[in-house]
Amino acid sequence: MDNNLNLNNNCLLKVENLAKFFGKTEVLRDISLEVHRGDVISIIGPSGSGKSTFLRCLNLLEEPTRGRLSFNGEPYFNISKCKDDFVDYESYTNALKNYEELLVETEDNLAIYQNKRIEDKSDKTLRNKIEVAKIEFKEVRKHPILKKDFFDKSSYEEAIKNNPSFVVNGKELNKLRSKVTMVFQSFNLFNNFNVLDNCIFAQTKVLHRSYDEAKSIAIKHLTAVNMQDRMNYKINELSGGQKQRVAIARALCMDPEVILFDEPTSALDPEMVNEVLEVIKNLASKGMTMIVVTHEMNFARNVSNKVIFMENGYIVEEGSPKDVFENPTKERTREFLHIK
Amino acid sequence: MFDFGRAWNLIADNYQLIIAGIVDTIILAVVGTLVGLILGIFLAYGKNIKFKETDKKIIKVLKGICKGICSIYSTVLRGTPMMVQALIFKYGCQALGVNWGDIRFPNALLDYINGWFIAGLIVITLNTAAYMGEIVRSGLNGVDVGQVEGARSLGMSSARTSLSIILPQALRNALPTIGNELIVNIKDSSVLNVIAVTELYYRMMNIASTTFAFLEAYLILALIYLVLTLIASGVLKLVERKLDGVKFSLNPFRWARKRESF
Ligand SMILES: Nc1ncnc2c1ncn2[C@@H]1O[C@H](COP(=O)(O)OP(=O)(O)O)[C@@H](O)[C@H]1O
Ligand SMILES: [Mg+2]
Numbered sequence: 379m380d381n382n383l384n385l386n387n388n389c390l391l392k393v394e395n396l397a398k399f400f401g402k403t404e405v406l407r408d409i410s411l412e413v414h415r416g417d418v419i420s421i422i423g424p425s426g427s428g429k430s431t432f433l434r435c436l437n438l439l440e441e442p443t444r445g446r447l448s449f450n451g452e453p454y455f456n457i458s459k460c461k462d463d464f465v466d467y468e469s470y471t472n473a474l475k476n477y478e479e480l481l482v483e484t485e486d487n488l489a490i491y492q493n494k495r496i497e498d499k500s501d502k503t504l505r506n507k508i509e510v511a512k513i514e515f516k517e518v519r520k521h522p523i524l525k526k527d528f529f530d531k532s533s534y535e536e537a538i539k540n541n542p543s544f545v546v547n548g549k550e551l552n553k554l555r556s557k558v559t560m561v562f563q564s565f566n567l568f569n570n571f572n573v574l575d576n577c578i579f580a581q582t583k584v585l586h587r588s589y590d591e592a593k594s595i596a597i598k599h600l601t602a603v604n605m606q607d608r609m610n611y612k613i614n615e616l617s618g619g620q621k622q623r624v625a626i627a628r629a630l631c632m633d634p635e636v637i638l639f640d641e642p643t644s645a646l647d648p649e650m651v652n653e654v655l656e657v658i659k660n661l662a663s664k665g666m667t668m669i670v671v672t673h674e675m676n677f678a679r680n681v682s683n684k685v686i687f688m689e690n691g692y693i694v695e696e697g698s699p700k701d702v703f704e705n706p707t708k709e710r711t712r713e714f715l716h717i718k
Numbered sequence: 719m720f721d722f723g724r725a726w727n728l729i730a731d732n733y734q735l736i737i738a739g740i741v742d743t744i745i746l747a748v749v750g751t752l753v754g755l756i757l758g759i760f761l762a763y764g765k766n767i768k769f770k771e772t773d774k775k776i777i778k779v780l781k782g783i784c785k786g787i788c789s790i791y792s793t794v795l796r797g798t799p800m801m802v803q804a805l806i807f808k809y810g811c812q813a814l815g816v817n818w819g820d821i822r823f824p825n826a827l828l829d830y831i832n833g834w835f836i837a838g839l840i841v842i843t844l845n846t847a848a849y850m851g852e853i854v855r856s857g858l859n860g861v862d863v864g865q866v867e868g869a870r871s872l873g874m875s876s877a878r879t880s881l882s883i884i885l886p887q888a889l890r891n892a893l894p895t896i897g898n899e900l901i902v903n904i905k906d907s908s909v910l911n912v913i914a915v916t917e918l919y920y921r922m923m924n925i926a927s928t929t930f931a932f933l934e935a936y937l938i939l940a941l942i943y944l945v946l947t948l949i950a951s952g953v954l955k956l957v958e959r960k961l962d963g964v965k966f967s968l969n970p971f972r973w974a975r976k977r978e979s980f
Contacts, residue, residue, distance in 0.1 A: 553793055553873060555871055559872060559873075562871075566864040567868065579882070580873065582871035583874055
């Protein structure tokens, strides 16, 4: 069955024009990527460049602002148009200027009359003028630019109609997340469960496996990461490296098709980095599809089949490890990798 | 002056009443704390309601109302003395035609559980709930968001995550504060004497005024409260140690499985 899928649709995870805003800051800009079955993709880049946000958008822990995501050919996120796309920026800036001028003008008027009235209370006409100025000031505050729908509504609605937005939710989303699961820098193991239950719990609740089945699967994966002796330990009795290995086993228990690693070794003491990298390497050799955000350049060079250099929310450079590490085309990549 | 003979006589003559008072106080404190905790959990979730951009307007309004009620409830009940709340409850119920004093339990095992006692139980529970709401809420907010992300990224629903991962950890972290609430309740149940709840203080007050051994009565009373609170904090320490000693502390999953295997 797997082979059939491979033939029909080689692309497991497809990212098209992904963008993410936090408020007004654009953290991901127009990112597109195809992940094929068996790919090991390393993402490198300075901190703050949007690597974590990108991974978190892939399993919708963070909702992207725009873009299209599909898994196995099925779209699970599609917001192609956003209101901002329909603001005509020239008229917007003009209107903004106009509004600001009017605001200053009417405010000044009001202030002048009010000051005059304080100085000279006998002048009866001032009261009227103040009233008028107040009304004018209020009118300015109704300027269309202050309204939410200051954009080309009709073409927005048209676009939405032609390409309806779709965000997977509920059970479907949960299912997706169990297929595209994530391993975190800070492990995020359940502190109220022991090692074994950490690996069993989600299996019984999300995949509805029986307890015994889930347990034997958990034991299999814990053994694979060499944690079979600590299955009854509490989480706070483990070292960082052990926690991360349990976290990987926990992810594997869900039979994921893609695992997203967000700096899996960055929170570890140096002597533990290798034991975790070994586990990930091992997974790679077994053909697991993975996207790994990492600062371990040797890992990126030796294990992955594709390296992506991200900065400022852009994919600056992408290619085979050889190309990116030895022959980067972009100046910025050379700088980051200290290549002369 | 304190007179040991008088103190001894007072105890010997009235020990049944004193024990009845102790039982009443313990029931008030324990039931009030436990039921208050359960109500407090609901209150905490109510106050923690978050508005989503995607919510429909009607949902937003309902959420707002729910959140508002919870906030007002906990502000008002924490901002007023329990004694006053008890009096308002008593006269409020009377105004509505419910007189707690008239309610009798003919077949009750303990003949000193009467309508007033039930009223007192309600008051202390409602009062405790307000404090518990705050305690549980800060417990919930104190659990690392990574726990939620870990659970969600495995595909667990938000309700499941909240109940099985977050709440148990929140309760475990809040256990010392929750226990403190029990100790406060042991002492503060004494104010319920204003609505004729026959708890320990009420009984001792009566004993004092019939025997005229005021100093002795109140010193004995203080001693009993002290012993009760010491026992309570000892028990709580034990519970905490037990939970930490067991490998699967506050793990509802284990409980569920135990049930299955029986
Ligand atoms: N929840 C958030 N709210 C606002 N800004 C955020 C949030 N998460 C991340 N950011 C911002 O997005 C940018 C990219 O962050 P991140 O994806 O964590 O980068 P990286 O993982 O590459 O270090 C940073 O500038 C960060 O401040
Ligand atoms: Mg990061």
